[in-house]
Amino acid sequence: MDWLLIIVLLPLLAAAAVGFVPGSQLRTIRGITLGASGLALLGALIAFCSFKVGGGLQFETKWTWVESLGLHFHLAADGINIGIILMGAIVAFAAACCADDITHRMKEFHILLNLMIGGILGAFASMDLFFFYFFHELALVPTFIMIGVWGRGANRNYATYKITLYLSLGALLALIGLIGVYVQTGAESFSIPDLIAKVRETPIDEAAQQWIFPLLMFGFGILVSLWPFHTWAPLGYGAAPTATAMLHAGVLKKFGLYGLIRVAIPMAPAGAQNWLGVLAWLALANLLYCGLVAVRQKDLNQLIGNSSVAHMGFIFLGIASLNVIGLTGAVLVMIAHGLLAALAFGLSGHLYRQTGSLDMSRMGGLLRQMPLAGTALLMALLAGCGLPGFANFAGEVTIFFAAWLAGLKTITVIAAWSALVIGGLYMMRAIRNILHGPRGDDWAKASDVNPLIATALGLLLAALMVFGFAPGLLTKGIESEVTKIVRLAKPAADASEAQATEVAVR
Amino acid sequence: MGGQLQFIQLEVMVVALGLFVLLADLFLSESTRRSLGYIAAGALGLVFLLSFRGGYTDLADGEAFGGIYRLDGLALFFKRFFLLTAIFVLVFSVDFASRLRSGVSEYLAFILFALSGMMFVSSANDFSLLFVSIELITVTFYILVSFQRHRMHSLEAGVKYLILGAVSSAFLVYGIALVFGEAGSLKFDVIRDAHAGLLGSNVFLFGMLFVFAGLAFKIAAFPFQVWAPDVYQGAPTPTTTFLAVGSKAAGFVLLIRLFGSVVPELTEQWTGMLMVVAALTILYGNLCALPQRNLKRLLAYSGIANAGYLLMGIVAQSGDGTAAILYYLAGYLFTLVAAFMIINLVTRDGEDEDISYLAGLNKRSPFLAFTLALAAVSLAGIPPLAGFFGKFLLVKSVAAKAFGDAGYFALLAVAVFGVVVSIYYYFGIIRAIYWSKNAPVETPVTIAWPTRIVLGLCVAAILYLGLLPNKPINWANAAAKIEAVAR
C-alpha cells in the first residue's frame, strides 16, 4: 500500500473539502479536520508497524513531474523518516484536537491548518529535493498567515514579519544550497537516492562543497533557530495560535535538521568536516545561552520557546558529532522534542484561553486547580529537563556519548551542565511558579481540559513514554540508515572508529 | 513576395484589426462602442489561436525580407506572449474606459499598434527592423501613457516617458550607428560572424553598450530605471500593465536575441558588468519598494526588481537561462495582469492607489482578495506558484553557470536578500487585504464577467505554472533553442 501517499493526500484533500463547506457549519469543519488527521495518524501507525528495519525505501510512490529537470514526486520512507512521519501524524492529530480555540474565521483557519499538516507530512516523506523543499514551503506559508490573522498579543505583527522573513531567508539559503547540490553532482535528478548513488561514485568537487555545506548549514540552521538566528522562535511561538505553534515547533521546525542529516552531510562530507566544528560551538551556544535566557523568562510561552531553542542544541550537537550514535540520537531527540513541544504548546494554549495571560508570576497552584492539565504540564516540564522514561532522555544521553566519542569534550561538559543544571533550573522554576504554591488570584475560575484536548495530550504523553521506555523501536531503523550516511561522510570511519575503540580498551 | 508576407500574417492581422477598430468607431453608437474592446479581444484571441495553425508554425526557423525578419521558436513564443498580454489589456481597457473620458476606440487601436510593434520586435533579426519596431512601441506608448489628458499625473508621466524614451532611443540609434560602422552591416547574421574579431574595438564596444543602454531602459534596469515609477504611477492602469509586461518583454526578447545569440562572446566578456547591473537592479527595486504605499508605484519598483531577476537569466548565458527567462516572464504576465486589474477595481472610486484601499477587500470580494493575495505570493516567489518556479529556474541557471565562484555567489546572495525584502512588502499587501482595520470603502466590488474570466485564467495559469511545470518547461526549452545559445 502507498501509505505515505494516503497520509500526505488526506490532509490536502481535507483542506479542499473544508473549502466547500459553508463557513457557518463549524462542527462539520472541525469534523473533517479531525477525521483527516485521525485517519492520517492511523495510516502512519500502520506504516510504522509494518515497516521493515533495514529494508531500504518502503511505501514508495514515484511519479515523474518535470522530466527535463529530473524532478519526481517521490514519497518513500526509510528508517530515518518513518519515525518522524509517525511523530508528525501524532502531533497533527493533537493539533487538530487543540484547534477548537479558533472560532473567528474558522473555515479559513482549518483550510490553512490542513494545508500545513499536508505540507509537513509531505516534506518528511519526500525523497526528491524539490518536493522536500516545496512541501516545507507549503506548510510554512499557512504558518505565517495563521500567526498574522489568528495570532495573539501586542507583538503579533512584528512577530509575523520576523518569523516570515527569517524563515524565508533560511529556506532560500537552503534552496541555493540544494540547487548547488543538484548542479554539482551532475546527476540530472533531484531524487535523493539518485544523488546519493551519484556522489558515492564521484563526490562533489571539494571547493564547491565548501560553499554548499555552509549554505545548507546556515539555511537549515535558521529554520531550526540555530544560535544566533534564534530570536524569531520564542517571539513567533508566543504569538502563534495553539495549533500552529504545536505543528511548527513540533514538526515543521525539524525540517532543517532532517535536511542536514539527509542532504547536507552525505552530499558535502568534505564541507561538513570543516564546518561541523563551528556547528558544535553554535550548538553549545543554543544550549547554554538560550538556557540562560530561558531562566529569565516570566511568560510561559517565552519559556517554552526559549527552552525549545535550547533543545535544538542537542540535535545540532548530535549532528556535529558525525558518528552513528550522534546522528541516531539527533533523530531520536527530533522525534522526542516534536512530541514534547506539541505537548507544551498545547498546554500553554489551554492555559492562555483561561485568563488570556501566561504571566507565570501570576499563576500558582494550578496542579490543584486543573489536575489533568497540571499533571500533563508537570510531565512535560519534567520531560523537558531530561527525565528518564521520556524519549528525550534517551536521545540526549545518546548524544552526550556521541559528542564525547567525537572528541568534543569541552563542549560536552558545558552542554551537560546546561542540560542538567540550567535546564533543571528553569523547568523547576516554572513548575514552582505555575503548578505549585498557593493558587494565583486570576485563576479561580480556570477550568480543566476538555476530553478532546485531554485525549490529544494523553496521546502525546503516551508516545513520549513509549519511545522513552523502548527507544529501540526507533533507533534500530534510524541506525541502519544513519550508518550509511556516516559511511558516506567518513569513508575511513569504520577503520578509525574501530581503532579508537581498540585504543580505548587498551 | 507573397511567400514572404505569410511570415508576417499575424502582424498584418493585428494592424488590420487596429484599423478596423478605428473605423468601427465611426459607425458605432456610444453604448455599443464599449464592447468594441471585447470584440477586439475576441479577434485577438482568434489570432492567438491562428498562431498554432500548422500552416503558420511550419514556417518556423525561416527568414524573410532578406533575413531581417526571423521566425524561430523564440519569436513564436513571444508573439503568443504579446498576443495574450494584449488580449488581457484590451479586456482591462473596457473596465477602464469610463476613466479615459474620450477616445476609447483610439486607445484600443493604439494598444493594437503597439502590439504589432512588439510582434515585429520578437522577430527582429536586423538593427533596422529592431529600431523601427521598437520605436513603433515607444511612440504609441507615449500616447497610451498620456491618454488621460484631464489628469495631470497622466500628462506628466507622458512627458517624462517621452523625453527619457527619446533619450534612450537616441542612445540606441547612436549605438546602432557605431556598431554598423565597425561591423559593416545591420544584419544580425553578419554581426554574429564578425563580432568575435571586434571585441578589441572600442567603437564596437561603445556601440553595443549604447544599444544595451537603450534596451536596459526598456526593461527598467539599473541605472536606467528612474522613469519607471513615475510613468507606471501616472499612466492609465491598462497602459501600465501593458508597459510593465509587454514593453519589458520586448526589451528581453531583444536582449536574449542580441546578447544570447548574436554577440555571445561579448556577453561572456561583459558577464561582470551584467552581474553588477542585475544585482543593483534587484537591490534598488526591492529597497525602494519597502516604504512604498502607492500600489502602482510599488509594483513599478517591484517590476524593476523583477527585471534584475530576469537579467540573471542573461548572465547565465545558457539555454537554461533563456528558458528560465521565458518561464518567469510567462508567470509574470499572469500575476501582473491580475494584480493591476484588481488594483484598478479596488481603487476605482479613489483618489489614488494607496494601499489602504485594500483594507476589507476580503469582505468586499473574497475572489479578488484571494487572487491578489495569490499574485502577491507568486511575486514573492513562494511555492507552489509560478513566481517560485521561475525564480527557481533562474537561480538554477546561474548556479549551473559557475557554482563556487564568489562573484556568482554575491549575485545569488543579493537575489536571496532581495527576495526576503520583497516578501516583506508583498506580505504587507496580504496583510492589508486580510487583517487591517478601518476599511475606507465597504461596498462590494462589481466585476464584469470578461474581467472575471481573465482573472480566473490568471489564477489558473499561476497555479498551473507552479504546480505542473512539466509541459511549460518543455515549451520554454524549445523556444530557447536559438542559435549560439547552446554553449
Next chain:
Amino acid sequence: MEPLLNHYLLVSGALFAIGLLGVIVRRNLLIIYMSLELMLNAANVALVAMSRFNGNLDGQVMVFFIITVAAAEVSVGLALIVALYRKRQTADVEDLATMKL
C-alpha cells in the same frame, strides 16, 4: 585634406554630447525636445559617414528610417507638450514633479 571617418565621428559625437547636455541643463520642454532631435541627427551623421566608408547603403537606409521615426515622435511629442501647456500654462520641466519618491 581628405576628411577621414574620424572627423565625421567627432562631429557626430559632439552633436550627441551637446544634445545630451541640452536635455540635462535646459528647462524649457521645447528646447529639450530640440536637443533630442540633435542627438538623433548626430546618429544620422554617423550613419551616413559610416555608410560612405563601409561602402554599402544600409546606413543611409537606416537614416531614412530614423528621420521618419523622428517625425512621428515629434508630432506626438509636440501634441503632448501642447496639451500640457494648456493644462498648466507652462512648459518648464521643473514644474513637472507631482509624482516622486
Next chain:
Amino acid sequence: MNIAAWLILLLPLFSAVVIGLGAFRSRKVSAAISVGAVVGSFLLTLLLIRAGGELRTSVTWLEFEGLQIDIGLQIDTLSKLMLCVVTGIGGLIHIFSLGYMKEDMDFSRYFAFLSLFVFSMIGIVLADNFVMMFIFWELVGISSYLLIGFWFDKSSAADAAKKAFLTNRVGDFGFLIGILMVWAALGSVGFADLSNALSGETAAVTGLAGFLIFCGAMGKSAQFPLHVWLPDAMEGPTPVSALIHAATMVAAGVYMLCRVFFLIDGTWAMEAIAWIGGLTSLMAALMAVQQDDIKRILAYSTLSQLGYMVMAVGLGSPDAAMFHLSTHASFKALLFLGAGSVIVALHHEQDIWKMGGLRDRMPRTYWTFFIGTMALCGVPLFSGFFSKEAIIDVALQSNLLLFLVAVFVALLTTFYMTRLFIVAFMGEPRSAQAKRAKESPALMTVPLLVLAVPSVLAGYYNAHAPNPLVLCASLVMLVFGMLVANTVYSGAKADPLPARFVWLAKAMRGRFWFDEMYQWLIDRVQENLAKLAEAIDRRVIAGLMVRGTHGTTELAGRVLRLTQTGNLKAYAFWFAIGMAALLVFTLS
C-alpha cells in the same frame, strides 16, 4: 528466578502506573496495591536470598556499535542486602504511612509516588551498568522531588523540593561526565565488562573520573558541599523522610560507591572521598547540636552518619560502609517514624521545646525511640555499635586524623541525640499539644515495634570483635556525651547553649551559612549570567542585529528613494551618469 528478579523491580512500577491511571479514585484500593507491591517485592527478595547465588539478566535498551545500554539486573550479595533494606524497611514505612497519611486528601497520589520511588530505588540497586544506574538515579531524584513537594500548596515544601532536585542535578552532572570518561577509557558501561577490562594489567581509571562519579553520590547522599538540600527536604511527610531521607535514597550514593568500588580503588579520588565524608560527618554533627526541629535534628544526624559511610568507602572499606548503611537504615527509619508518631500526636508540632513528658503519654513510641537512640549513639550490643566500631576501626587503621574526627563525631552524636531524647520525651510537657498527646494507633506503632527488632539485632550478622582502642575511645565518648547532655538539658525549659557560646551556637544554628553562601553565589553568578544572556538576546541579537538589519534595510530604501526626485532633468542626468559609469566599468 529471573522472573522473580524482574518482578521485584516491576511490581512497584505496576503499582505506580495502576494507581496513577486509576486517577486516585479509591483510597483503599490504591493503598492496598501499593503496600502489596512493596511487600511482594520484599517476599521475592527473601526468596532470592534463600535461593542464594548470583543472578544476571538483561534486556537491551539501546544498542550501537561500541555502546550497548542494557536494562539489566545484577543480583549479588551487595544488591541483596540493599534490596532487603529497601523493600523491608520500605514495606514497613508503607504500612506506617497508612496511618500517618490517613487524613490527607491526596492519599492515593501519595502511594503512587511512594511506589514510583520504590521502583526507582530498586532500579538503582539492581542496575548492572552505569547508564541504567543513571536512569534510575534520575528517577529517584524525581520521585524524591515529588514526595518532598507532596504538599505543594505550601510554598516552603515546593521550594524545598525544587532545591533538592537542583542540588542533586549538580551532582548528576558530575556523575554523567564521569560515566562518559569511564566509557571512553574502557569502552563499556556495564559493571561486569568494566571489571573484566580492569582485571588485566591496566590500572584503575583516572582519579578525575572516579571523583566525578563520586559527585553523583555527593548529591544523592548529601555530602558536603551538596548537603544543603537534605534538611530542607524534611518539608515532606515524615514517612517520606524516613524512607527516602534516612534509609534508602540518601544511602544510594554510598551503595553506588560500593558498587563501583573496583573502579575508584587506588586513585586519588579515594582520599578526596574520605575527607569529604569526614568533613560532612563533623559539620553535620555540629549543626545538629543546635537544631530545635525534631526532624531536622534527625536529618543532620543522617548527614553525619552518611559522612561516616562515605568516609569508610574512601578509606577503602566498602564492607564497613555497607554494614553501617544497613544498620543505620533500620534505626534511622525507626527514629524518623518515631518522630512521625510524635508529630502526629502533637498535631504537626515539630519543635522539641514544645514537647516534653511524652514518656508517659506515648509509651510505645517512647520505648522504640529509645532503642533507636541507643543504636544511633552506638551503645554496645545495639546494632549501631558494631557498624560504627567497624568504621572507626577502619579510620584508625589508615588515617589518624580522620580517626579523631570520627571519634569526635561519635561524641557529638551522643550529645545531640541525648539532648533530643531528654528534651522531647522526659520532663514536663511544655505545650498544650504535648499535654494532650495520645499514643498513635497500631497501624503506626506496629511498624515501630517491628523496626526496633533489627535496630537491636542487625549488627550481629556481621559482628566482629572490636578493636580495644576503638572500643575504649568510643565508650568514653559515649559516656561523656550522655553525661554532658544530661547535665545541660535535664529539666531545661529552653536551650542554655546560645547564651553561653554565642557565636558557636549561632554558627551551628545558622548551619554555617551554607545556604546563604549558595544563594549569594546563585544570585551573583547564575542570575547575572542569565541577565547578561537575556540582555544580549534582547539588545544585541534581537535589537542591534535583527532590528538593526531591518532598520538599515528600510533606511537604505528610504535613502535610495530620494533619487526619485520627480524632476525630469535629474532623471536625464542620472541616465547620463549611469551611462558614463557603465562605460567606465566595461571599457576600463
